[in-house]
Amino acid sequence: MTRVRVNGDGQAMVRKVEHPGVDTDVLLEWYRSMVFVRHFEEQAERSFRRGKVGGYLHLYIGQEAVAVGVLGAIRDDDIIFASYRDHAYVLLRGTDPGAVMAELYGKATGVCKGKGGSMHLFDVQRGFYGGYGVVGGHLPLAAGAAYTLRYDHGGDRVCVCFLGDGAMNTGAFHEALNLAGLWGHDGLCPLVLVVENNQYGMGTSVPRSSAVPALASRFDAYDIPNEVCDGMDPEVVYDVVRRGVDEVRRTGRPWAVETLTYRYAAHGAADLLQPYRAKTEVQEWRQRDPIAQTEQRLRHAGALDDAKVEAIAAEAERRVQEAVTFAEASPEPAPGELYTDVYGDERQRER
Amino acid sequence: MPELTYRDALKSTLVQEMDRDPRVLLMGEDIGVYGGTFLVTEGLLARYGPKRVIDTPISEAGFIGCGIGMAMLGLRPVIEVMTWNFSLVAADQIIQNAAKIRYFSGGQAGVPMVIRGPNGAGVQLSAQHSQALESLYGYFPGLFVAAPATPADARGLLRTAIRGSDPVIFLENASLYGLRGEVPDEEYTVPFGQAAVARHGRDVTLVTHGRTLHMTLAAAAQLAAGGVESDVIDLRTLRPLDMATVVESVRRTHRAVVIEDQGGLYGVAGEVMAGIYERAFDDLDAPVVRVSGEDVPMPYARTLEVLAQPNEAKIMEAVRRTVA
Structure with missing residues (x-):
């Protein structure tokens, strides 16, 4: 067990598993994925600063280990719901980065035809059922989706729901969890709740927003087994989540993990000032950067050297630039698209 | 043509649609063991079991939101609100999720769901239980709003609502449940947008x-x-x-x-x-x-x-x- 500093005010006990020793090949693949996601996010921010990406842009930088560890622990036929900080999940799920970037650019070739933007990425074909913009609002959807996975004919698929620490103070969170807990008693709610506790709901820290800052304890109230883990280490996340997911698959009962992580960037790219936290705090967390940690481990194992690190970064950048080129070259949505996708049966529109 | 009450027209239509399509399920407060506050779902728990007739806690944002997730995955939930007044607790789910998911997903996901229950005043229910909400929900693109006034239309519109591909706000009224009227035997629907x-x-x-x-x-x-x-x-x-x-x-x-x-x-x-x-x-x-x-x-x-x-x-x- 090690103690991990949560933030200036509070401390949390974190279970630090012995490194389960995933294959070096797998770890190398995760490293590649994390580097790619970070390059993508850095480019998204540059595009935002250049006015190519509009609206709200929430970057995942710093939290990569969570997405990589969780997605590494589930199957392709499992489904995912997420909040608005959602780029990493679709990218790791295998969605074409060009279509994701084009969505940020508001282009016709975007995953949602330019109608959703950064906060509402979808790739239903790959089981990604959306990013949602109202904090906590997607929790009930995920619980209902999980129920559906057991409604027909058993099966053992699970529904993963990513949420932030901020979502845990909303009514929707508590209502959804109570239902999930109840349905879980009948084996009808294979829901995997992944809290990404990045220490702040926008600019308000966990101790300033939650009467009991040990957030995972809330799951106890709904009879949902839960764990807390280091969210800066993909191997830890993977190990904890894999065992949790196995249990959910077997039992049809919900399970939750609180990953302790950190976003280096502001809440949204438009936030210029961050009066709520000290630069030193960001520096401290950067010491535990998931990509750097993984890189060290791989170097140690002899799987990475300077040349390979550079090559992986170059390859990530090449893919990101390809996505940008695609997005830039893509057409704006046709004006007629304004009225499509409002209803399933377009003939039903107002006469 | 047989004469049915508005309540029985609703109930028998639910039964017909549930028999026809195993994806149709019911959810709401006290709709199962209790039989429904206005007895629209009386007896249906015994007929279909607890997996398809789900008694929920008093938790509108929770169970209406769950219904949205179910609908996105292919089920066709018919959710009862004890009165439409209580839907305001779930307004975020209905307005921000159900109505908009098809649009902001670029047509990748839809929400074929019906939310039904009494709208407007009953008798001396006072301010918090008497609101008529059609203009509120009528405002939002992505929703349909139906308000049947007769037993025949209750059946025809409910059938259209359940078989459709989008969320439907289905407004009943406490004073209508006992109303009797002729209801055709054949399997008809009443299309939306036809006065x-x-x-x-x-x-x-x-x-x-x-x-x-x-x-x-x-x-x-x-x-x-x-x-x-x-x-x-x-x-x-x-x-x-x-x-x-x-x-x-x-x-x-x-x-x-x-x-x-x-x-x-x-x-x-x-x-x-x-x-x-x-x-x-x-x-x-x-x-x-x-x-x-x-x-x-x-x-x-x-x-x-x-x-x-x-x-x-x-x-x-x-x-x-x-x-x-």
């Missing part, structure tokens, strides 16, 4: 929906005794809104009165009036008049409650002003 002409007349067009249809018809019968013949239009759905039928009628009668339960400001009547002015202004011989609920929270005292709502006398008075 019904409930009575034919040449002198004035009366436009209404839901519970107020019946007081409007009673007023029309009395007016006919005095020589004023009314065209009575039952909108049946408020989104889509069938303005074509209204405008066609107004072009013949040159006069119109619009009747609704909810308060007049920002309401359905105002929307219908705007449509008439936009499309048939030159055909009008008199200003269009509306008869709405009074612009107050619903009072408890029976005498005040009656004053706050539209009634036959108010409708007749409005028509007399219009045809004068």
Whole structure:
């Protein structure tokens, strides 16, 4: 067990598993994925600063280990719901980065035809059922989706729901969890709740927003087994989540993990000032950067050297630039698209 | 044609649709063991079991949100709200999720879901249990809003709602559940966006929906005794809104009165009036008049409650002003 500093005010006990020793090949693949996601996010921010990406842009930088560890622990036929900080999940799920970037650019070739933007990425074909913009609002959807996975004919698929620490103070969170807990008693709610506790709901820290800052304890109230883990280490996340997911698959009962992580960037790219936290705090967390940690481990194992690190970064950048080129070259949505996708049966529109 | 109550028309339609499609399930507060506050789902738990007839805690945002997730994954949940007043707790789910998911997903996901229950006032339920909410939900693209006034339309519209591919706000009324009427035996649907002409007349067009249809018809019968013949239009759905039928009628009668339960400001009547002015202004011989609920929270005292709502006398008075 090690103690991990949560933030200036509070401390949390974190279970630090012995490194389960995933294959070096797998770890190398995760490293590649994390580097790619970070390059993508850095480019998204540059595009935002250049006015190519509009609206709200929430970057995942710093939290990569969570997405990589969780997605590494589930199957392709499992489904995912997420909040608005959602780029990493679709990218790791295998969605074409060009279509994701084009969505940020508001282009016709975007995953949602330019109608959703950064906060509402979808790739239903790959089981990604959306990013949602109202904090906590997607929790009930995920619980209902999980129920559906057991409604027909058993099966053992699970529904993963990513949420932030901020979502845990909303009514929707508590209502959804109570239902999930109840349905879980009948084996009808294979829901995997992944809290990404990045220490702040926008600019308000966990101790300033939650009467009991040990957030995972809330799951106890709904009879949902839960764990807390280091969210800066993909191997830890993977190990904890894999065992949790196995249990959910077997039992049809919900399970939750609180990953302790950190976003280096502001809440949204438009936030210029961050009066709520000290630069030193960001520096401290950067010491535990998931990509750097993984890189060290791989170097140690002899799987990475300077040349390979550079090559992986170059390859990530090449893919990101390809996505940008695609997005830039893509057409704006046709004006007629304004009225499509409002209803399933377009003939039903107002006469 | 058999005669059914509005309640039995709803219930038998639920049974037919659940027998027809295993993806249809029911969810709501006290709909199973208790049988439903207005007994619309009585006996259905025994028939279909707890997996398809789900008793929920008092948790509208939770179970309506869960219904959205179920619908996105291919089920067809029919959710009962004990009254539409309680839907406000789940407004974020209905408005921000159900109505918009198809659009912001670029058509990748849809929400084929029905939310049904009594709308508007009952008897002395006071302010928090008496609100009529059609203009609220009518505002949001992505939702359908249906308000059947008869047992036959309750069945036809509910069937359309359950078989459709989008979220439907299905507005019933406590005073309608016991209403009897003929309901065709065959498997029919009533399409959305098609108003019904409930009575034919040449002198004035009366436009209404839901519970107020019946007081409007009673007023029309009395007016006919005095020589004023009314065209009575039952909108049946408020989104889509069938303005074509209204405008066609107004072009013949040159006069119109619009009747609704909810308060007049920002309401359905105002929307219908705007449509008439936009499309048939030159055909009008008199200003269009509306008869709405009074612009107050619903009072408890029976005498005040009656004053706050539209009634036959108010409708007749409005028509007399219009045809004068």
